[in-house]
Amino acid sequence: MSDILTAPSGSKLYLLGNEAVVRGALENRISVAATYPGTPSSEIGDVFMDVAKDAGMYFEFSSNEKVALEVAASAAASGLRSFVWMKHVGLNVAADSFMSLAYTKLRAGMIVLSADDPSMWSSQNEQDNRWYARLGNAPLLEPSSPQEMKDLMQYAFEVSEKSGLAVLMRTTTRVSHMRGVVTMGEVHVGKQKGEFIQDPGRFVPLPAAAYVAHKRILGVLAELARDVESSPWNRVYGQGGKLGVLTSGPTFNYAMDVVQEYDLPVDVLKLTFTYPFPENTVLEFINGHDAILVAEEVDPIMEKEVLAIIGKYGLNKKVYGKLDGTMPMPYEFSTDILKAGIGKALGTTLPEKEPVATDLQLPVRPPVWCPGCGHRMMYSATKAAIEHLGIKNAIYPTDIGCYSLSAAAPFKMADYLLSMGSSIGTASGLSVATDQKVVGFIGDSTFFHSGMPPLVNAVHAARKLVIVVLDNRITAMTGGQPNPGIPVNGMGDAAPEVSIEAITKAIGVGFVKTVDPANLAAAQAVMEEALAFDGVAVVIAKHPCVMIKPKGETQKKKLVFAVNREACDKCMVCVTRFACPAMFVDEDGTVAIDEALCSGCAVCVQVCPQKAISVRRQP
Template identity: 65%
Template sequence: MKEILTAKPGDKLYLLGNEAAVRGALENRISVASTYPGTPSSEIGDVFYEIAGEAGVYFEFSTNEKVALEVAASAAVSGLRSFVWMKHVGLNVAADSFMSLAYTGVRAGMIVLTADDPSMFSSQNEQDNRWYARLGNVPLIEPSNPQEMKDLMGYAFEVSEKFGLPVLMRTTTRVSHMRGVVDMGSVNVGSKIGHFVSDPTTLVPLPANAYKAHKRVVEKLQAVQEFANKSEWNRVIDKGGNLGIIASGPTYNYAMDIVKENNLKVKILKLTLTYPFPEGLVLDFLKSIDSVLIAEEVDPIMEKEVYSLLGKYGVNKKVYGKLDGTLPMVYEYSPDILKNALSKAIGVKLPGKALLSTDLTLPARPPVFCPGCPHRGMYDAVEKVVKELCIDAVFPSDIGCYTLGYMPPFHKADYLLSMGSSIGTGSGLSKFSGKRVISFIGDSTFFHAGIPALINAVHNNDTMTVMILDNRITAMTGGQPNPGMAMEGKKEISIEAIVRAIGVNFLTTVNPYNIKASHEAIKEALSTEGVSVVISRQPCVLIVPKKKVTFMVDPQKCTGCKICINEIACPAMFVREDGKVVVDEMLCNGCGVCVQLCPEKAIIVRR
């Protein structure tokens, strides 16, 4: 990772789009960088975390995306270039402040990167954050590959500074997690000390100021539109013919490859600075062709812009896209989807390979708690107590590894909306569902958005139990630090102190590897009126590997009852052909939870 900082001009590195963005920032006078981790944006933070100190850049993992955006904005109004990034749904969290950014403006370049997740590889929805550019009145830039992610950082800073507006950079999973060969330029990092000049009429959007600011923003956007018409990043690749393709982001790659492979005569308009929509450029392009295919993910945003242009100027062209059913309204595109759409637009079926398929049954392989994951034992303990006390429970869940509590055999996720929602919905469900609420949330998510909801529940005298699964890391996104961790130069925040200060009726902390202690703790929490909190504390096994010993099954003692497998479904355990269980030595992380479950005491330390 170090080479992202140390590579020399002219070097070529094989980088993820996200990694290339970091290099782009380093080459373009970045001063301040902040984020809250979220797939598919997380690797940007992983790289900064590693190199920021050496590079002389201020970097932090903030408590949530809104705070991260505010930290970056404060740098930008102090005259320092700043960069904040998040996954698409993170921008919802940051939206309250984001919506005022264009009004107050920036004094140095500011880039807000949103990593969207079409097809939802790691997300709860596939919202198209290009809408946020329109909603927040900010210019929008869409890179197509890692090289562009690097090069567009400098361009985005320039656009931001030229117009005094933050710039929204939108990637998707296929761009952020695309790896490619990237040419390096020179590193040129900005100063960490800025200078804030007070100007409340601009920077404090109280109604009278906001009233004037909105008009100013609209004028700025008109100027950006003129600029976008002439941007070198919005360009036509003319291969002749009467069909046009308008593409942005990863769909440009698909379109170009198909056109080249099939030697098609089409004109491609690659749009990169896509909002404000470059009307003049697009209108000229439309006039040069008979029909146009719009290739964009996920919503038909540019397509509607094109229809609007055609109507406004009374031009009649055939438009192929989502709205006429040529392309799907949901999910990411693939080369095959775009090839079919192009076949329809040119009226000729483009050749493809003979397709292969199989009738054999394949095993389902959904994601699962890792072997040795501390959450596994806690879910098992909750299940047992709920059964023992004959409780009719509902389990609001949250965003993080414990979302996997949804999977069999646990089935402990009944409702999920967003980061922190397990406690907010739990507070509501405790009054409206007729069931006993047991919410699951992680340490990082608790800091991020759980605290206000816990205050709400306590304040409203709700009866619910909150299980805070504290694995001492932000795990699902690859292991980023959070405020609950002791780190050099940072102050550790105690979850217990927060929970106690809010005034819950019951609080205890247990080690989830100890099934009996966990059992007792949950039992007591569920017997308490009001809000009770159980903190399940044990570091993530990927971050702090356990494995002092591994376990094995004594085949003489194993009766094949499968209690271990049916209760915790550890991926390190398998059933042999004779019905007995075996533990895979490689996979076992030595947590010992299975040992406590076996009624025959057949699981023993491997010698």
């Protein structure tokens, strides 16, 4: 059983922010939790999957973020505390329901956690989800550390229950993926079942009810705006000085490290409860200082609040931030960035230890598909089919998942990407806008997430295109979570498998074939048929992820392959066309296979024109 559930009150664990927040939920009578995995939020679900059953609560990996939010919302409407989390762009998917959530007054606390990704370590954009608090009428909390991610859960549930609103908790990669010492509190088990008491005026925002509700929400927010002024989570650190630094989330950490290291006469205001914005708290802070530096990631939201307060009260204060160029606009901050900003605001340059530099060119080391990955096989087969049919200028819309790595050489088969499921919608559009051949790629989990509506659209619009569903039997890129296509659920229980093939056929796709791409020739033949089909064709390339097996499934015994040095004529087809990371070029130009990396998939054997690759004989 996981320490995160069993560690006694007062004990200390070394936890990721994403792990600590689960303990926070367990300490505060959580009943229902749901998510769709997405970095940097994914570990939260991994931990819940581990503990949910023992904790006597319900947890699910929902088919997408909107469903997850709806599951959590209806639990809270039924009197059960609920928690839903997602990466920042996941909240876009859930936004339709999130926007109406405030219009239904919840009966128990609900927390929506958005893990933002400044600097885009693993995301397609850098949107700042603090805007969603304003857009969706949600109180906003921004933790700075793993301990705070845990401790804030109690406060967040209290705020939610007092207001009847879901609370938005915004973390960033550097908080969710920060590891630190966390002191445990007492675990309190939540109710297993609630009761939904019908109240259409409360839960059905038809126009007349929504009209009333909007005014009610404004009253609730006004009340919260008073409460936020006395929140214990907003406080000043420092002993007085002429400069005040306004921070939230991880920028508090950077500011404190600078102030401590240089022993600076600077006050740091840590805002954790940031919407409704604590106007009087900040006004007092502004009045107590000659100048204010605002440190926030990504958009200048608090900075504009500060400027508005200064304008409203007719103050004459200097504000340093993004808008005057003191702080960078895009990307995450760091101690160095705070050092430069605080230095500028103080009119000095804070000394730093001189870093070293090198002129040596370092090898490029981008993320790549693992040895034995089915995606490499299917892209190889597709490329071979396209070349064999003499198709020129084909377009390859791609999607969110490991297959987006097809953008790299030697494949270079990722041409257009917007969001989860966009491969199929953009494939439709490209087939309208051009006469080029369109082959879209999407994963199994992404297909369930948002691939079905655009496929319905493509069939109904009578498009001619090919969609390849790369079914690796897991949600792989986020570390390996179950999805509706595999026979296990978030509680670790057996679950009905949903068939992608049956869905596509039911939608009315005229050509549906499933193939294991480990047989390259068979996969190429199916792709050639699909490319010739006059209509929507779906090819399901079914090959399990080589790295991640669903729980309970065991790894097959592994064969290891080797190159026969005499037979290899150094044509480099295996390297330049297949690019398996287990293959490397020896000193004399012969290709060799790294025994430790080889997964034993045997596909390179099919790639080699000289038949020079075979199972390595045991010595």
